[in-house]
Amino acid sequence: MVRIGATPPSRAVRLASVTDVMGVKVIPRAARVYIGCALLGAGACALPALRPGAATPWSTVALLAALYALCELPARCRVLGRAFGGSVPMGTGSFFPVLLAAALLLPPAAAALTALPGSLLARVDEPPAAPRRAWRAAATVRAVWAAARTADALSCATALGHGPDAPDFPYALLPAGAAALTLCLVLTALDGGIRATADGLPPRTAWRGLLGRALAPHAVHGLAGLMMAVLWRSSYGPVSALFVLLPMYISCWVFAQYHRERAAHQATIRALVQAVDIKDRYTRGHSERVGHASVLIARELGMAEERLDVVRFAGILHDVGKLGVPTRVLRKDGPLTPEERRVIELHPEYGHEMVRGIGFLGEARGAILHHHERMDGSGYPYGLRGEEIPEFARVVAVADSFDAMTSTRSYSRARPVPTAVAELERCAGSQFDPRMVAALVRALDRHGWRPAVTADESAPSVLPASPASTASPASTAPSVPPGGHVPTPREAKAPTPREAAAPPARAADAPVEDPDVRSRERA
Secondary structure (H helix, E strand, O other): OOOOOOOOHHHOOOOOOOEEEOOEEEOOHHHHHHHHHHHHHHHHHHHHHHOOOOOOOHHHHHHHHHHHHHHHHHHHOHHHHHOOOOOOOOOOOOOHHHHHHHHHHOOHHHHHHHHHHHHHHOOOOOOOHHHHHHHHHHHHHHHHHHHHHHHHHOOHHHHOOOEOOOOOOOOOHHHHHHHHHHHHHHHHHHHHHHHHHHOOOOHHHHHOOHHHHHHHHHHHHHHHHHHHHHHHHEOOOHHHHHHHHHHHHHHHHHHHHHHHHHHHHHHHHHHHHHHHHHHOHHHOOHHHHHHHHHHHHHHHOOOOHHHHHHHHHHHHHOOHHHHHOOHHHHOOOOOOOHHHHHHHOOHHHHHHHHHOOOHHHOOHHHHHHHOOOOOOOOOOOOOOOHHHOOHHHHHHHHHHHHHHHOOOEOOEOOOOHHHHHHHHHHOEOOOEOHHHHHHHHHHHHHHOEOOOOOOOOOOOOOEOOOHHHHOOHHHHOOOOOOOOOOOOOOOOOOOOHHHHOOOOOOOOOOOOOOOOOOOOOOO
């Protein structure tokens, strides 16, 4: 279903890959250069309208620019945002019909100017705000200029009619459709570029899926923009064009309800994860980190954006079935008995029963049930093998074991990232899907490993993927454990000589220790 007022997926500001240096967000150099080039291009598009003798229709430019800025203002203003039920449904892209109407009504340089105030005023949710606004303004200005050039080349001004002259239908649909398509193509191309430079994605991955998700919303925006332009040029004047915005505001309200429902989903998941963390304090923060690692793997596999949220839910909720396991078993310090091991091995089925009725989880439910299956069929609960195991379950299995090995727990010390990766690679094909292991290795090479931090934990140190970074003793024994959990006095026991030593050699066919069913046997 196309949500007319929704922000097209390609309009999300792609500056996610920023690093935190002493509290200051730093954008990669390639992204800064890319944004600078976009700003220069935007200036070249808009400056001709400011030259003396340019015959720019300033009254129309001012009206459309003010209208677009006014449409984007509620997302920035808390007081106006409360009028929409306390949520903020609007953002850049929600009112592109105003910009498309400008592209149909004005010369290219003048049309580009109408996008500038609204783009700079639009809401920015994450720092750094200034580069994000600059990028958004530059991309929108260039896209509107290109759309206006396309409409001008197809004689749109004549097709719209003027005053009592009726518009030339159906020919007017051609320049309007071409302008909307041009706007979509330019924004998609620019957004793919910022994803490649800011997020470090391969070009093919950076652009995959952007155009397909943006075409339908832009087509609807194009029709609404044509209606605004025709009414603007009609004998009823610009005031009549404002009525086109009423459906846009209604659709924004509907989109706000979608966001509210999504926030409720997030709150449900957070409550379940917190319940698991409270019950099994030894693995606090583990669920969040597994969700993060699962997304890293999924991105490297080129999964569609809409599946990334689901795989993150799968990683976060993979251990929710522990709520059905007795607390005394989860917190037991000594070796588990065979009966206790069988009880813990039931947690995937408990978890699946708990979330079976939550429709928005989709494929995540299969991952919760099957994340302890193994490629050779020796896993549980059903002994599936190979491709019989759901894809999300194979992703979560790798992420789960990786975080278990790189986290400090009461019964095991954290292993360096290279050691954990070597274990995963050794068991690829028998225990883990080789594709998932290879994807995690690529993600670690690209991003390193920074565990997610829950609300009650201290910020952990980055765990580099490079073996060279683990050469010094300090790198393998940070003041805050790599798992992100600061042990309580009861947990922070002095290690025995055997525990302090490197992990013992493993047999060539020995599987990675199950992160949930463990013996806890120590010397």
